[in-house]
Amino acid sequence: MTDLALLRRQFAPSGALRAALNHGNRVLVGRDDAGTAIGISVDLARALAAHLDLPLELVDYNRAVDVSNSATSDAWDVCFLAVDPDRAATIDFTEPYVAIEGCYLASAGCSATDAAELVASGAPVGTVTGSAYTLTLVRQPGAEALVHFPDIFAALEALDTGRVAAIAGIGTVMEAEAARRPGARTLAPPFMQIRQAMAIVKGRPEAAAELRRFIAERARSGAVGDILERHGVSRACAVLPVG
Missing domain, CATH: 3.40.190.10 (Periplasmic binding protein-like II)
Structure with missing residues (x-):
């Protein structure tokens, strides 16, 4: 020893x-x-x-x-x-x-079937200001479609009221939130892993x-x-x- x-x-x-x-x-x-x-x-x-x-x-x-x-x-x-x-x-x-995966949570009204289709569509995507996943997403294609919110609760409210088609977040959290919303789902593949x-x-x-x-x-x-x-x-x- x-x-x-x-x-x-x-x-x-x-x-x-x-x-x-x-x-x-x-x-x-x-x-x-x-x-x-x-x-x-x-x-x-x-x-x-x-x-x-x-x-x-x-x-x-x-x-x-x-x-x-x-x-x-x-x-x-x-x-x-x-x-x-x-x-x-x-x-x-x-x-x-x-290992923390970043995933998109898509609303029931979002037509995207995967993460690439969501980004390509240009649909508004909510994200939390200053989060690790936001720091990555602002450097990737689709950054212009990001809508920044002060916290996850404000982002989820925007999703529920239709102001954004999807939100970005930690994968396990997004899966739990999808289960609470009929028709909502997480999109594959994750957009990042740290x-x-x-x-x-x-x-x-x-x-x-x-x-x-x-x-x-x-x-x-x-x-x-x-x-x-x-x-x-x-x-x-x-x-x-x-x-």
Whole structure:
């Protein structure tokens, strides 16, 4: 077993575990009324710090690219990013712990039979301002047809009153809402999937191995699912480790 003192030095050479938060991903990170960071990433960072008996320092970034670009600047120790081979040049990823699909919920009056047909039709599609899926959709074909709403409740009201033909959202949430609306359905395929993982800067091999064990054990135990549900994401989105 790796010496705990060595792990603490590798995880926190500054003395505190510095966890980078990507505020561009509103599914995983947000702020409360006082402006304090909250969310799935924050809870996992706290769990890791407690596991290592280290003080925690949260380092805020507005975009994923700002997190990945600062990996070699000694600004943070661990982060929460979608797995990407280019990013793996400077950080070591765990296995993904959550896969979040973005899907369209079409109203009963929408004639589209799949996601591509919906986008091609130019029909108005509701989406929640600042959400992770909105940040993706505004860069894709069909962005001009998006209608932005402050929250999912306003988007659902627009769907129910016919102001939009469909809305974008997290797949499991959209499926549940479709079941409440006769004739409504989710459209295949999902328009996006984020396979989110924890990661640590390269050059800390024992800590990287421990981080992989940490997230795998919490995925198997259901602790990751508990965190997801606490922040409004279905535990069905949790990814269980292979083997």
